[in-house]
Amino acid sequence: ADAAAVIRSLGETEAVVVGSDWGGLVGWTMAALHPRTVRRLVVISAAHPRRLRAGMSTAQQRRAMAYALRFQLPAAEQRLTRADDDPVADLMRRWSGPSWVHTSDFAEAVERYRSAARIPQAAYGAMEYYRWAGRSQLRPDGLRFARRMAAPITAPTLQLHGAQDGHVLPATARGSDRYVAGAYRWRELPGVGHFPHEEAPDEVTAAIADWAR
Incomplete structure (x- = not known):
């Protein structure tokens, strides 16, 4: 609802919505629950919420998201802010494609995210996404959300996903099209x-611009 309100606050009734990771989950949610605000949808590195929920039944996806279980612990954000530990760099290395990891661009990205994560309240806010996602699974609010997300998405949807994604596995993200009633395209990016x-900004930018026309 907040993201849909941003569109209205700008004097628009609809927009091309682009989201990555958690932003992608927001995009899926907007398209399902506020369909009139989404003209077209581009989702990057994010399975449909119901597809992600189903994917967690596999050992491979549970291993890929094992860190999220640790984030459920009280004060988990304190680890992100400690100078003698570096979970941000560790996660980014495991989630990224192998060629990007060895570039100066990757090192700069790690430093940016590390600096942001070490802001105490920012780290706490980041944990709360994962805590709600984990703890709501069997609560009324989580079950209600899962039911509502079964609504078919009518906005034309482009789903971009890295073939080497070590966080949301491609096998989990594939199949999200079962929740899309409109035009749909899956594009997997090698390496x-x-x-x-x-990792591939020019390719992704071109794909978004082409889909948004």
Whole structure:
């Protein structure tokens, strides 16, 4: 609802919505629950919420998201802010495509995210996404959300996903089209991990611009 309100606050009734990771989950949600605000949808590195929920039944996806279980622990954000630990760099190495990891661009990205994560309240806010996602699974609010997300998405949808994504596995993201009633295109990016917009920015930008026309 908040993201849909941003569109209205700008004096528009609809927009091309582009989201990556958690932003992608927001995009899926907007398209399902506020369909009139989404003219076209581009989702990057994010399975449809119901597809992700189903994917967690596999050992491979559970291993890929094992860190999210640790984030459920009280004060988990304190680890992100400690100078003697570096979970941000560790996660980014595991989630990224192998070629990007060895570039100076990757090192700069790690430093940016590390600096942001070490802001105490920012780290806490980041944990809360994962805590709601985990703890709501069997609560009324989580079950209600899952039911509502079964609504077919009518907005034309482009789904971009890195073939080497070590966070949301391609096998989990595939099949999200079962929740799309409108035009749909799946595009898997070879050699790319969980950060396509940073690992292959030119290719991703061109794909978004083409879909948004």
